[in-house]
Amino acid sequence: xxxxxxxxxxxxxxxxxxxxxxEHDVTVLDKLTYAGRRENLEEVEHVFVHGSISDPGIVRxxxxxxxxxxxxxxxxxxxxxxxxxxxxxxxHVIGTGVLLxxxxxxxxxxxxxxxTDEVYGSIASGSFTESSPLDPSSPYSATKAAGDLLVSxxxxxxxxxxxxxxxxxxxxxxxYPEKLIPLITLNALQGDRLPVxxxxxQVRNWLFVEDFARAIHLVLQEGEPGxxxxxxxxxxxxxxxxxxxxxxxxxxxxxxxxxxxxxxxxDRRYSLCSDRVRELGWQAQVHFEEGLTRTVQWYRDNEPWxxxxxxxxxxxxxxxxxxxxxxx
Ligand code: NAD
Ligand code: TYD
Numbered sequence: 531x532x533x534x535x536x537x538x539x540x541x542x543x544x545x546x547x548x549x550x551x552x553e554h555d556v557t558v559l560d561k562l563t564y565a566g567r568r569e570n571l572e573e574v575e576h577v578f579v580h581g582s583i584s585d586p587g588i589v590r591x592x593x594x595x596x597x598x599x600x601x602x603x604x605x606x607x608x609x610x611x612x613x614x615x616x617x618x619x620x621x622h623v624i625g626t627g628v629l630l631x632x633x634x635x636x637x638x639x640x641x642x643x644x645x646t647d648e649v650y651g652s653i654a655s656g657s658f659t660e661s662s663p664l665d666p667s668s669p670y671s672a673t674k675a676a677g678d679l680l681v682s683x684x685x686x687x688x689x690x691x692x693x694x695x696x697x698x699x700x701x702x703x704x705x706y707p708e709k710l711i712p713l714i715t716l717n718a719l720q721g722d723r724l725p726v727x728x729x730x731x732q733v734r735n736w737l738f739v740e741d742f743a744r745a746i747h748l749v750l751q752e753g754e755p756g757x758x759x760x761x762x763x764x765x766x767x768x769x770x771x772x773x774x775x776x777x778x779x780x781x782x783x784x785x786x787x788x789x790x791x792x793x794x795x796x797d798r799r800y801s802l803c804s805d806r807v808r809e810l811g812w813q814a815q816v817h818f819e820e821g822l823t824r825t826v827q828w829y830r831d832n833e834p835w836x837x838x839x840x841x842x843x844x845x846x847x848x849x850x851x852x853x854x855x856x857x858x
Pocket of ligand 1: 539697
Protein backbone atom coordinates (compact mmCIF):
# COMPACT_ATOMS: atom_id res chain seq x y z
CA UNK A 531 0.00 0.00 0.00
CA UNK A 532 0.94 3.62 -0.44
CA UNK A 533 0.13 5.43 2.81
CA UNK A 534 -0.27 9.11 3.55
CA UNK A 535 0.56 9.60 7.23
CA UNK A 536 -0.20 13.11 8.48
CA UNK A 537 1.41 14.49 11.65
CA UNK A 538 4.11 11.82 11.50
CA UNK A 539 6.86 14.19 12.65
CA UNK A 540 5.20 14.07 16.09
CA UNK A 541 5.32 11.53 18.90
CA UNK A 542 2.78 8.84 17.97
CA UNK A 543 2.83 9.42 14.21
CA UNK A 544 6.61 8.89 14.02
CA UNK A 545 6.29 5.67 16.04
CA UNK A 546 3.61 4.51 13.63
CA UNK A 547 5.64 5.53 10.55
CA UNK A 548 8.59 3.51 11.89
CA UNK A 549 6.31 0.45 12.07
CA UNK A 550 4.52 0.97 8.74
CA UNK A 551 7.54 1.94 6.62
CA UNK A 552 8.84 -1.63 6.81
CA GLU A 553 5.81 -2.89 4.87
CA HIS A 554 4.43 0.07 2.92
CA ASP A 555 5.45 3.22 1.01
CA VAL A 556 5.00 6.12 3.41
CA THR A 557 4.42 9.77 2.50
CA VAL A 558 4.41 12.12 5.49
CA LEU A 559 2.50 15.41 5.51
CA ASP A 560 3.40 17.56 8.50
CA LYS A 561 3.21 21.27 9.30
CA LEU A 562 6.19 21.04 11.69
CA THR A 563 4.62 22.94 14.57
CA TYR A 564 6.60 23.23 17.82
CA ALA A 565 5.81 19.51 18.37
CA GLY A 566 6.87 18.23 14.94
CA ARG A 567 10.51 17.34 14.28
CA ARG A 568 12.18 15.80 11.23
CA GLU A 569 14.64 14.06 13.63
CA ASN A 570 11.73 11.92 14.86
CA LEU A 571 11.71 10.28 11.42
CA GLU A 572 15.42 9.49 11.27
CA GLU A 573 15.95 5.98 9.87
CA VAL A 574 12.36 5.86 8.60
CA GLU A 575 12.11 5.57 4.81
CA HIS A 576 9.57 8.15 3.65
CA VAL A 577 8.75 11.04 1.35
CA PHE A 578 8.27 14.26 3.31
CA VAL A 579 5.78 16.99 2.40
CA HIS A 580 5.83 20.15 4.52
CA GLY A 581 2.39 21.71 4.93
CA SER A 582 -0.92 21.83 6.76
CA ILE A 583 -3.80 19.39 6.48
CA SER A 584 -6.03 22.47 6.28
CA ASP A 585 -4.47 23.47 2.92
CA PRO A 586 -6.53 21.77 0.16
CA GLY A 587 -3.86 22.21 -2.55
CA ILE A 588 -1.05 20.64 -0.54
CA VAL A 589 -3.32 17.88 0.76
CA ARG A 590 -4.43 16.92 -2.74
CA UNK A 591 -0.86 16.81 -4.01
CA UNK A 592 0.32 14.71 -1.07
CA UNK A 593 -2.67 12.34 -1.25
CA UNK A 594 -2.64 11.67 -5.00
CA UNK A 595 -1.98 7.98 -5.69
CA UNK A 596 -2.35 6.93 -2.03
CA UNK A 597 -4.35 3.85 -1.03
CA UNK A 598 -4.88 4.94 2.57
CA UNK A 599 -4.67 7.95 4.87
CA UNK A 600 -3.81 7.82 8.57
CA UNK A 601 -4.45 11.19 10.24
CA UNK A 602 -2.33 11.93 13.31
CA UNK A 603 -2.00 15.68 12.63
CA UNK A 604 -3.12 17.58 15.70
CA UNK A 605 -2.53 20.13 18.37
CA UNK A 606 -2.26 17.61 21.16
CA UNK A 607 -1.96 19.43 24.48
CA UNK A 608 -4.99 20.20 26.68
CA UNK A 609 -3.28 23.06 28.56
CA UNK A 610 -2.41 24.84 25.30
CA UNK A 611 -6.05 24.50 24.15
CA UNK A 612 -7.16 26.23 27.36
CA UNK A 613 -4.74 29.09 26.63
CA UNK A 614 -5.98 29.46 23.01
CA UNK A 615 -8.30 27.30 20.92
CA UNK A 616 -7.76 28.65 17.37
CA UNK A 617 -5.10 26.22 16.08
CA UNK A 618 -7.15 23.36 17.56
CA UNK A 619 -10.23 24.36 15.56
CA UNK A 620 -8.11 24.92 12.45
CA UNK A 621 -6.38 21.53 12.52
CA HIS A 622 -8.97 19.22 14.09
CA VAL A 623 -12.07 20.58 12.38
CA ILE A 624 -11.05 22.41 9.18
CA GLY A 625 -8.03 20.12 8.59
CA THR A 626 -9.97 16.89 9.09
CA GLY A 627 -12.67 18.21 6.73
CA VAL A 628 -10.08 19.00 4.04
CA LEU A 629 -8.55 15.51 4.33
CA LEU A 630 -11.94 13.82 4.09
CA UNK A 631 -12.98 15.86 1.08
CA UNK A 632 -9.72 15.06 -0.74
CA UNK A 633 -9.99 11.37 0.17
CA UNK A 634 -13.49 11.28 -1.28
CA UNK A 635 -12.56 13.13 -4.47
CA UNK A 636 -9.47 10.98 -5.07
CA UNK A 637 -11.27 7.73 -4.22
CA UNK A 638 -8.80 6.77 -1.46
CA UNK A 639 -9.76 3.27 -0.32
CA UNK A 640 -9.21 3.67 3.41
CA UNK A 641 -9.11 6.52 5.96
CA UNK A 642 -8.14 6.18 9.63
CA UNK A 643 -8.74 9.02 12.07
CA UNK A 644 -6.54 8.95 15.16
CA UNK A 645 -8.63 10.14 18.09
CA THR A 646 -8.66 10.10 21.85
CA ASP A 647 -10.54 8.78 24.88
CA GLU A 648 -10.96 12.42 25.94
CA VAL A 649 -13.92 12.82 23.53
CA TYR A 650 -16.03 10.82 26.04
CA GLY A 651 -15.20 13.13 28.94
CA SER A 652 -14.55 11.90 32.47
CA ILE A 653 -15.89 8.65 34.01
CA ALA A 654 -16.04 8.06 37.78
CA SER A 655 -16.16 4.25 37.59
CA GLY A 656 -16.33 1.61 34.85
CA SER A 657 -15.10 2.19 31.31
CA PHE A 658 -16.29 3.89 28.13
CA THR A 659 -17.34 1.71 25.20
CA GLU A 660 -17.55 2.88 21.59
CA SER A 661 -21.26 3.60 22.03
CA SER A 662 -20.80 5.89 25.05
CA PRO A 663 -21.97 9.44 24.27
CA LEU A 664 -19.41 12.09 23.37
CA ASP A 665 -19.08 14.61 26.20
CA PRO A 666 -15.77 16.45 25.76
CA SER A 667 -14.70 19.01 28.36
CA SER A 668 -11.68 20.90 26.97
CA PRO A 669 -11.23 22.78 23.69
CA TYR A 670 -8.74 20.02 22.77
CA SER A 671 -11.24 17.21 23.25
CA ALA A 672 -14.20 19.20 21.87
CA THR A 673 -12.38 19.84 18.59
CA LYS A 674 -11.20 16.20 18.43
CA ALA A 675 -14.84 15.12 18.90
CA ALA A 676 -15.88 17.50 16.11
CA GLY A 677 -13.28 15.85 13.84
CA ASP A 678 -14.66 12.41 14.72
CA LEU A 679 -18.20 13.53 13.89
CA LEU A 680 -17.06 14.85 10.52
CA VAL A 681 -15.50 11.45 9.80
CA SER A 682 -18.76 9.67 10.71
CA UNK A 683 -20.75 12.09 8.55
CA UNK A 684 -18.55 11.29 5.54
CA UNK A 685 -19.07 7.57 6.14
CA UNK A 686 -22.85 7.98 6.25
CA UNK A 687 -23.26 10.57 3.51
CA UNK A 688 -20.49 9.77 1.05
CA UNK A 689 -19.80 6.12 1.89
CA UNK A 690 -16.07 6.58 2.45
CA UNK A 691 -14.37 3.64 4.18
CA UNK A 692 -13.24 5.39 7.33
CA UNK A 693 -12.46 4.04 10.79
CA UNK A 694 -11.67 5.88 14.02
CA UNK A 695 -9.18 4.76 16.70
CA UNK A 696 -9.63 6.35 20.13
CA UNK A 697 -6.50 5.87 22.20
CA UNK A 698 -5.96 6.45 25.90
CA UNK A 699 -2.98 8.44 27.29
CA UNK A 700 0.17 7.44 25.40
CA UNK A 701 3.71 7.56 26.75
CA UNK A 702 7.11 6.47 25.48
CA UNK A 703 10.16 7.76 23.57
CA UNK A 704 10.00 11.09 21.65
CA UNK A 705 7.00 12.57 23.49
CA TYR A 706 7.22 16.36 23.67
CA PRO A 707 7.97 17.31 27.29
CA GLU A 708 4.82 19.39 27.80
CA LYS A 709 2.98 16.13 28.65
CA LEU A 710 3.05 14.74 32.19
CA ILE A 711 5.46 11.80 31.85
CA PRO A 712 8.27 13.40 29.79
CA LEU A 713 7.90 16.68 31.71
CA ILE A 714 8.37 15.10 35.11
CA THR A 715 11.04 12.72 33.80
CA LEU A 716 13.23 15.55 32.52
CA ASN A 717 12.57 17.66 35.62
CA ALA A 718 13.45 14.73 37.87
CA LEU A 719 16.63 13.91 35.91
CA GLN A 720 17.67 17.56 36.21
CA GLY A 721 16.65 17.95 39.86
CA ASP A 722 13.85 20.48 39.07
CA ARG A 723 10.50 20.56 40.85
CA LEU A 724 7.61 18.41 39.56
CA PRO A 725 4.31 20.29 39.16
CA VAL A 726 1.30 18.17 40.17
CA UNK A 727 -2.12 19.65 39.36
CA UNK A 728 -4.70 19.79 42.17
CA UNK A 729 -4.62 16.81 44.53
CA UNK A 730 -2.80 14.55 42.04
CA UNK A 731 -5.48 11.84 42.39
CA GLN A 732 -6.67 12.05 38.77
CA VAL A 733 -6.53 8.72 36.94
CA ARG A 734 -5.21 8.05 33.45
CA ASN A 735 -5.25 4.80 31.46
CA TRP A 736 -1.60 4.52 30.29
CA LEU A 737 -0.81 3.03 26.86
CA PHE A 738 2.74 2.46 25.59
CA VAL A 739 3.09 4.22 22.24
CA GLU A 740 4.26 1.12 20.33
CA ASP A 741 1.12 -0.74 21.46
CA PHE A 742 -1.05 2.10 20.11
CA ALA A 743 0.87 2.09 16.80
CA ARG A 744 0.27 -1.67 16.43
CA ALA A 745 -3.44 -1.24 17.14
CA ILE A 746 -3.74 1.52 14.54
CA HIS A 747 -2.01 -0.61 11.92
CA LEU A 748 -4.32 -3.54 12.65
CA VAL A 749 -7.47 -1.41 12.54
CA LEU A 750 -6.34 0.20 9.28
CA GLN A 751 -6.15 -3.23 7.68
CA GLU A 752 -8.83 -5.23 9.47
CA GLY A 753 -11.27 -2.71 10.97
CA GLU A 754 -14.86 -2.64 9.75
CA PRO A 755 -15.59 0.56 7.76
CA GLY A 756 -17.60 3.09 9.74
CA UNK A 757 -16.61 1.63 13.12
CA UNK A 758 -14.91 3.22 16.08
CA UNK A 759 -12.23 1.23 17.96
CA UNK A 760 -11.22 2.13 21.51
CA UNK A 761 -7.59 1.37 22.35
CA UNK A 762 -7.01 1.57 26.10
CA UNK A 763 -3.78 0.87 27.95
CA UNK A 764 -3.50 -2.12 30.29
CA UNK A 765 -2.97 -0.05 33.46
CA UNK A 766 -4.71 2.78 35.28
CA UNK A 767 -2.75 4.95 37.64
CA UNK A 768 -3.22 8.09 39.74
CA UNK A 769 -0.99 10.96 38.64
CA UNK A 770 0.75 11.15 42.01
CA UNK A 771 1.63 7.47 41.74
CA UNK A 772 3.10 8.09 38.25
CA UNK A 773 5.17 10.94 39.71
CA UNK A 774 6.45 8.77 42.58
CA UNK A 775 7.44 5.97 40.18
CA UNK A 776 9.33 8.37 37.92
CA UNK A 777 11.15 9.86 40.92
CA UNK A 778 12.21 6.38 42.00
CA UNK A 779 13.44 5.52 38.47
CA UNK A 780 15.36 8.80 38.31
CA UNK A 781 16.89 8.22 41.75
CA UNK A 782 15.37 11.36 43.29
CA UNK A 783 13.35 11.87 46.46
CA UNK A 784 9.79 13.13 46.85
CA UNK A 785 10.79 16.58 48.09
CA UNK A 786 10.76 17.62 44.40
CA UNK A 787 6.96 17.23 44.26
CA UNK A 788 5.12 20.55 44.09
CA UNK A 789 1.32 20.65 44.21
CA UNK A 790 0.13 23.51 42.00
CA UNK A 791 -3.22 25.10 41.02
CA UNK A 792 -5.44 22.62 39.22
CA UNK A 793 -6.11 22.73 35.46
CA UNK A 794 -9.51 24.40 34.78
CA UNK A 795 -12.17 21.78 33.94
CA UNK A 796 -9.70 18.97 34.70
CA ASP A 797 -11.15 15.54 33.80
CA ARG A 798 -10.88 13.28 36.85
CA ARG A 799 -10.61 9.86 35.26
CA TYR A 800 -10.34 8.26 31.83
CA SER A 801 -10.93 4.58 31.21
CA LEU A 802 -11.59 2.67 28.00
CA CYS A 803 -13.10 -0.73 27.26
CA SER A 804 -11.02 -2.18 24.38
CA ASP A 805 -12.95 -5.42 23.73
CA ARG A 806 -13.67 -4.51 20.10
CA VAL A 807 -10.02 -4.04 19.08
CA ARG A 808 -9.12 -7.17 21.08
CA GLU A 809 -11.57 -9.11 18.92
CA LEU A 810 -9.42 -8.13 15.93
CA GLY A 811 -6.47 -9.78 17.71
CA TRP A 812 -4.79 -6.79 19.41
CA GLN A 813 -3.43 -6.96 22.90
CA ALA A 814 -1.22 -4.52 24.78
CA GLN A 815 2.26 -6.00 25.10
CA VAL A 816 3.88 -3.45 27.41
CA HIS A 817 2.72 -2.96 30.99
CA PHE A 818 3.19 0.35 32.76
CA GLU A 819 6.10 -0.72 34.93
CA GLU A 820 8.15 -1.94 31.96
CA GLY A 821 7.07 0.90 29.66
CA LEU A 822 7.88 3.58 32.23
CA THR A 823 11.32 2.07 32.91
CA ARG A 824 12.04 2.02 29.16
CA THR A 825 10.77 5.59 28.77
CA VAL A 826 12.84 7.08 31.60
CA GLN A 827 15.90 5.23 30.25
CA TRP A 828 15.25 6.60 26.74
CA TYR A 829 15.22 10.19 28.05
CA ARG A 830 18.40 9.49 30.05
CA ASP A 831 20.11 8.21 26.89
CA ASN A 832 18.84 10.84 24.47
CA GLU A 833 19.85 14.26 25.77
CA PRO A 834 20.68 15.40 22.18
CA TRP A 835 16.96 14.88 21.40
CA UNK A 836 15.58 16.91 24.31
CA UNK A 837 18.27 19.50 25.06
CA UNK A 838 17.34 21.74 22.06
CA UNK A 839 13.65 21.52 23.04
CA UNK A 840 14.30 22.51 26.65
CA UNK A 841 16.20 25.60 25.54
CA UNK A 842 13.82 26.73 22.74
CA UNK A 843 10.10 27.58 22.47
CA UNK A 844 9.46 25.15 25.31
CA UNK A 845 11.30 27.37 27.79
CA UNK A 846 8.89 30.25 27.09
CA UNK A 847 5.90 27.90 27.29
CA UNK A 848 7.15 26.46 30.57
CA UNK A 849 7.63 29.89 32.11
CA UNK A 850 4.11 30.92 31.03
CA UNK A 851 2.52 27.72 32.29
CA UNK A 852 4.51 27.10 35.46
CA UNK A 853 6.73 30.11 36.20
CA UNK A 854 4.26 31.75 38.57
CA UNK A 855 3.04 28.62 40.37
CA UNK A 856 6.55 27.28 40.83
CA UNK A 857 7.57 30.67 42.14
CA UNK A 858 10.20 31.40 39.47
P1 NAD B 1 2.23 15.55 18.78
O1 NAD B 1 1.84 16.91 19.28
O2 NAD B 1 3.46 14.91 19.29
O3 NAD B 1 2.37 15.60 17.17
C1 NAD B 1 1.43 16.24 16.35
C2 NAD B 1 2.04 16.36 14.96
O4 NAD B 1 1.06 16.95 14.09
C3 NAD B 1 3.28 17.26 14.90
O5 NAD B 1 4.28 16.67 14.09
C4 NAD B 1 2.76 18.55 14.25
O6 NAD B 1 3.76 19.25 13.52
C5 NAD B 1 1.68 17.99 13.33
N1 NAD B 1 0.64 18.97 12.97
C6 NAD B 1 -0.03 19.81 13.82
N2 NAD B 1 -0.93 20.54 13.10
C7 NAD B 1 -0.80 20.14 11.81
C8 NAD B 1 -1.46 20.52 10.61
N3 NAD B 1 -2.42 21.46 10.59
N4 NAD B 1 -1.11 19.91 9.46
C9 NAD B 1 -0.12 18.96 9.44
N5 NAD B 1 0.54 18.59 10.55
C10 NAD B 1 0.19 19.16 11.72
O7 NAD B 1 0.94 14.65 19.01
P2 NAD B 1 0.82 13.10 19.39
O8 NAD B 1 0.83 12.96 20.85
O9 NAD B 1 1.76 12.32 18.56
O10 NAD B 1 -0.68 12.83 18.91
C11 NAD B 1 -0.96 12.32 17.60
C12 NAD B 1 -2.44 12.05 17.48
O11 NAD B 1 -2.84 11.10 18.46
C13 NAD B 1 -3.33 13.28 17.71
O12 NAD B 1 -4.38 13.23 16.79
C14 NAD B 1 -3.84 13.11 19.13
O13 NAD B 1 -5.09 13.73 19.29
C15 NAD B 1 -3.94 11.61 19.20
N6 NAD B 1 -3.83 11.01 20.55
C16 NAD B 1 -2.80 11.38 21.38
C17 NAD B 1 -2.67 10.77 22.63
C18 NAD B 1 -1.53 11.12 23.56
O14 NAD B 1 -1.53 10.64 24.70
N7 NAD B 1 -0.53 11.88 23.14
C19 NAD B 1 -3.61 9.82 23.04
C20 NAD B 1 -4.65 9.46 22.16
C21 NAD B 1 -4.74 10.07 20.92
P1 TYD C 1 -1.27 15.29 30.12
O1 TYD C 1 0.00 14.56 29.88
O2 TYD C 1 -1.34 16.74 29.79
O3 TYD C 1 -2.40 14.47 29.34
P2 TYD C 1 -4.03 14.66 29.39
O4 TYD C 1 -4.36 15.93 30.02
O5 TYD C 1 -4.34 14.65 27.95
O6 TYD C 1 -4.53 13.46 30.14
O7 TYD C 1 -1.66 15.12 31.64
C1 TYD C 1 -1.84 13.86 32.23
C2 TYD C 1 -2.36 14.09 33.64
O8 TYD C 1 -1.34 14.74 34.40
C3 TYD C 1 -3.56 15.01 33.70
O9 TYD C 1 -4.42 14.58 34.74
C4 TYD C 1 -2.97 16.36 34.05
C5 TYD C 1 -1.78 15.99 34.92
N1 TYD C 1 -0.63 16.93 34.85
C6 TYD C 1 -0.06 17.41 36.02
O10 TYD C 1 -0.49 17.08 37.16
N2 TYD C 1 1.00 18.25 35.93
C7 TYD C 1 1.50 18.66 34.73
O11 TYD C 1 2.47 19.46 34.70
C8 TYD C 1 0.91 18.13 33.53
C9 TYD C 1 1.43 18.53 32.17
C10 TYD C 1 -0.15 17.26 33.65
